Each structure stands twice: as structure tokens, then as C-alpha cells.
Amino acid sequence: MTDRSDDSKADSIFTRLAHTGRLGGDHAPFVNPPVVHASTVLFESMEHLHSNKARYVYGRRGTPTSEAFAAAISELEAAEGTVITPSGLSAVAVALMAIVSAGDHLLVADNVYGPGRDVCGRILGRFGVETTFYDPRIGAGIEALFRPNTRAVYLESPGSHSFEVADLPAIVEVAHRHDALVAVDNTWATGLFHKPLALGADLSILAATKYIVGHSDALVGTVSACGAAWRKLHATHGYLGMFTGPDDMYLALRGLRTLGVRLRQHQESAMRIATWLESRSEVSRVLYPALASHPDHALWSRDFSGASGLMGVVLKPATPASVAALIDGLRLFAIGFSWGGFESLIVPTEIGRSRTAIPWRPEGPVIRLQIGLESADDLIADLHRGLEQLVLAESAEAETN
Ligand SMILES: Cc1ncc(COP(=O)(O)O)c(C=O)c1O
Incomplete structure (x- = not known):
């Protein structure tokens, strides 16, 4: 077969996602890898067993399915290697x-995904790692929080509820000078629109459950890295015995093939809806970094090449009952915690209480929207319906008071 891989690095990531993660050898004629259900791997002989030359040794240590998916995510994230985990x-x-x-100090952005905070406080804390949460907009000011034993920074950019964008290059510069590594949750943008490793971060985390899988039917996580961080990550993943079922990995790889068209559509619809929401009198602010009005828009424009479909909406002050009327009044936006799938979702954002470094007290109730692949016109009509319910509920309340 002709070698068609020459110059592949010059192709756009949209092109590479259609071609990466194909297996050679016996699998070469097939576009997709096999879904290998395996624990046991057989060896040809004792010599083969002891030769250290076997490509596969045990299901948990890698299969054609996991190799294909990990290679594709490494391409997306511009990484040396990727490990696959059972969830984000x-x-x-x-x-x-x-x-x-044990004995290390960890700096964590105050806007990271809530259960991620618990990994720090409830798990790492038990093993002698101390965590300090910091203002997500701290930038180079993070230096003041470094201690002699600070070994890592963990951040999410933008935060998936409050949408602050980190000045990643500034944080990386400080961290590396202090011999600390930087791990970034890149779930919102994915490597398609943001490449933390290319900006100097050491690990890039994806809840592949969201935009990579893209169809709300599997839980999968990935961590990608380069150099020394990759060696540590690969070893730790192996020691912990983490692996993911082959069907879920296959679904994630399959989702990845259409990530480009899906994310571009999520972005186009989200931008239209965000702009429309900004014009509404019931809305105070829209938390979507692609909007010029977002306080971190300049950072986003510098470090991201696109935006996904997740945004926050700060409403003008309204009662909980009126917000419930808005949400219950929607027909297309379903109520659900996840995001990144083809379907539109809505949830109230109630993260104020979990923040500890810097208060997050928006001027009104906040809702989070995942803009799906439905027609943007239909979604706007749906939100229009919901906002009407909010206004009705507010006036009914005003009359009874
Ligand atoms: C930003 C972010 N990171 C990680 C996760 C965890 O992903 P999973 O649900 O696959 O465990 C989530 C889930 O909502 C998330 O929003």
C-alpha cells in the first residue's frame, strides 16, 4: 500500500482527525480498529514470553482499540502520549x-469542576498533599502562592460553570521556574480549539465523555502529556490498573472523527444564541469567552482558536420559582448535568458555595446552557418561551407581594 503519511503534520487538525489512529500491519485495510475484548493475551512460546518483544501482553496494558484511540487523542492534543481512563x-x-x-503542595484554580476539588481535598489530602485554591484570574500573580514544596498547578480553562479563562503561559512560566508541573482540564475547548501542551502545560485532561464521545452514551477520560510528565503519567496509570472498556473507547474514537464538524456547529449556534441572549432585558450578562463583552475575551482570542457550545447566563435578579418557571417552560433544552453531546441541556449553576479562594456572587441567578446540534432558530424560540415564563412568574410574584 502507498505510504500516504508523508507531510501529514502539515495538514490541518480537521484533516488529521479523519486519518489519525489507523492501525498498520494486519489491520491496515480497515478504516476503523477492531473492538478487542481482551484480558488474556497469548504468547507463542516461552521464548516469546520472555523476549519483551510482544506487542501486547495483557488486556489492561493495551489493545489495538486502546492504541488507536490514544494515538488519535495524542494527535489532537499535540502530545507524546495519552492514557485512557474510565471517566473524566x-x-x-x-x-x-x-x-x-506526600508532603507536596498543590495549587488549584477555584473554578475547577467540583468533584475535581474533592480529588484534591478528600483523596490527595489523606495522602499528605496540601491544596491551596487560587483566583482563576490570578495570572503571573500565582507566584506569591508558591512555597518551596509546591510541585503542581491544576486548572480548568475556561471554568465550566463560571467561564474565567486562565493566562496559561504566565502560569506555566512561574510554575516551571519553581520546578512545578501544570495540569489543565481542556474539556471545554478540546485540542481542536486549545492546545495547553503547546502553550507549555505538562498534562492536558479531557472528560472525553463530553465533546469527544459527543453522543451522551459513554463515560471516558484521557490525559495527554509530553516528556518527563508523560513518563510519570504512563507509570502511574499502569500502577493504578486503570483501563476502559473497549466498546466505550471505540465510541470515543468514533465520536472524535466528527468532532470538527460538530464543534464548529456548536460554536456557530452558541455564538448566535449568546449574542441574542445579550440583547434580552431579562439577562444581565452572558458568560461565553468568545463574546467581546467577556472580561477574558482578549486571553481567549490569544490562546484559543474557537469556542464550544457551553455557556453561562447571569439573569437579572429573579426568584428561584421564576428561574424554575423558565427552565420548566423549555421544550428543547432538557435538564441535565452533562454537556458536549448533540442535545441541548440546561442546569441552574449553584457553585457559589463551593468557592473558597475568591467569592463568586453574580448579581442574579445563573443558568448553564449546552447548545446542541438542533437548529439555532428553534433553540432561540425555545429560550424565548422560557424567558416569557420567567417574566410571567416574576409579575405573578410581584402581584401577590
Ligand atoms: C470540566 C469537567 N471535567 C471533568 C468532568 C468529569 O467527567 P466525567 O463525568 O466523565 O467523569 C466533568 C464532568 O462534568 C467536567 O465538566
């Missing part, structure tokens, strides 16, 4: 366990 949350856990040890 376990990806956060393995990433942090790979880079901190």
Missing part, C-alpha cells in the same frame, strides 16, 4: 496522582 473524573485523579507526592 478519574482522568483528573490519575493526572494529579502522577505529579504530586
Whole structure:
């Protein structure tokens, strides 16, 4: 077969995602890898067993399915290697366990995904790692929080509820000068629109459950890294015995093939809806970094090449009952905690209480929208319906008071 891989690095990531992660050898004629259900791997002889030359040794140590998916994510994230985990949350856990040890100090952005905070406080804390949460907009000011034993920084950019964007290059510069590694949760943008490793971070975490799988039907996580961080990550992942079922890995790889078209559509619809929401009198602010009005828009424009479909909406002050009327009044936006799938979702954002470094007290109730692949016109009509219910509920309340 002709070698068609020459110059592949010059191709756009949209092109590479259609071609990466194909297996050679006996699998070469097939576009997709086999879904290998395996624990046992057989050896041809004692010599083969002891030769250390076997490509596969045990299901948990790699299969054609996991190799194909990991290679594709490494391409997406511009990484040397990728480990696959059973969920996005376990990806956060393995990433942090790979880079901190007892007696270390960890700096964590105050806006990271809530259960990620618990990995730090409830798990790493038990093993002697101390965590300090910091203002997500701290930038180079993070230096003041470094201690002699600070070994890692963990951040999410933008935060998936409050949408602050980190000045990643500034944080990386400080961290590396202090001999600390930086782990970034890149779930919102994915490597398609943001490449933390290319900006100097050491580990890039994806809840592949969201945009990579893209169809709300599997839980998968990945962590990608380069150099020394990759060696630590690979070893820790192996020691912890983490693996993911082959069907889920296959679904994630299959989702990845259409990530480009899906994310571009999520972005286009999200931008239209965000702009429309900004014009509404019921809305105070829209938390979407691609909007010029977002306080971190300049950072986003510098470090990201696109935006996904997740945003926050700060409403003008309204009662909980009116917000419930808005949400219950929607027909297309379903109520659900996840995001990144083809379907639109809505949840109230109630993270104020979990923040500890810097208060997060928006001027009104906040809702989070995942803009799906439905028609943007239909979604706007749906939100229009919901906002009407909010206004009705507010006036009914005003009359009774
Ligand atoms: C930003 C972020 N990271 C990680 C996770 C965890 O992913 P999973 O649900 O696959 O464990 C989530 C889940 O909502 C998330 O929003």
C-alpha cells in the first residue's frame, strides 16, 4: 500500500482527525480498529514470553482499540502520549496522582469542576498533599502562592460553570521556574480549539465523555502529556490498573472523527444564541469567552482558536420559582448535568458555595446552557418561551407581594 503519511503534520487538525489512529500491519485495510475484548493475551512460546518483544501482553496494558484511540487523542492534543481512563473524573485523579507526592503542595484554580476539588481535598489530602485554591484570574500573580514544596498547578480553562479563562503561559512560566508541573482540564475547548501542551502545560485532561464521545452514551477520560510528565503519567496509570472498556473507547474514537464538524456547529449556534441572549432585558450578562463583552475575551482570542457550545447566563435578579418557571417552560433544552453531546441541556449553576479562594456572587441567578446540534432558530424560540415564563412568574410574584 502507498505510504500516504508523508507531510501529514502539515495538514490541518480537521484533516488529521479523519486519518489519525489507523492501525498498520494486519489491520491496515480497515478504516476503523477492531473492538478487542481482551484480558488474556497469548504468547507463542516461552521464548516469546520472555523476549519483551510482544506487542501486547495483557488486556489492561493495551489493545489495538486502546492504541488507536490514544494515538488519535495524542494527535489532537499535540502530545507524546495519552492514557485512557474510565471517566473524566478519574482522568483528573490519575493526572494529579502522577505529579504530586506526600508532603507536596498543590495549587488549584477555584473554578475547577467540583468533584475535581474533592480529588484534591478528600483523596490527595489523606495522602499528605496540601491544596491551596487560587483566583482563576490570578495570572503571573500565582507566584506569591508558591512555597518551596509546591510541585503542581491544576486548572480548568475556561471554568465550566463560571467561564474565567486562565493566562496559561504566565502560569506555566512561574510554575516551571519553581520546578512545578501544570495540569489543565481542556474539556471545554478540546485540542481542536486549545492546545495547553503547546502553550507549555505538562498534562492536558479531557472528560472525553463530553465533546469527544459527543453522543451522551459513554463515560471516558484521557490525559495527554509530553516528556518527563508523560513518563510519570504512563507509570502511574499502569500502577493504578486503570483501563476502559473497549466498546466505550471505540465510541470515543468514533465520536472524535466528527468532532470538527460538530464543534464548529456548536460554536456557530452558541455564538448566535449568546449574542441574542445579550440583547434580552431579562439577562444581565452572558458568560461565553468568545463574546467581546467577556472580561477574558482578549486571553481567549490569544490562546484559543474557537469556542464550544457551553455557556453561562447571569439573569437579572429573579426568584428561584421564576428561574424554575423558565427552565420548566423549555421544550428543547432538557435538564441535565452533562454537556458536549448533540442535545441541548440546561442546569441552574449553584457553585457559589463551593468557592473558597475568591467569592463568586453574580448579581442574579445563573443558568448553564449546552447548545446542541438542533437548529439555532428553534433553540432561540425555545429560550424565548422560557424567558416569557420567567417574566410571567416574576409579575405573578410581584402581584401577590
Ligand atoms: C470540566 C469537567 N471535567 C471533568 C468532568 C468529569 O467527567 P466525567 O463525568 O466523565 O467523569 C466533568 C464532568 O462534568 C467536567 O465538566
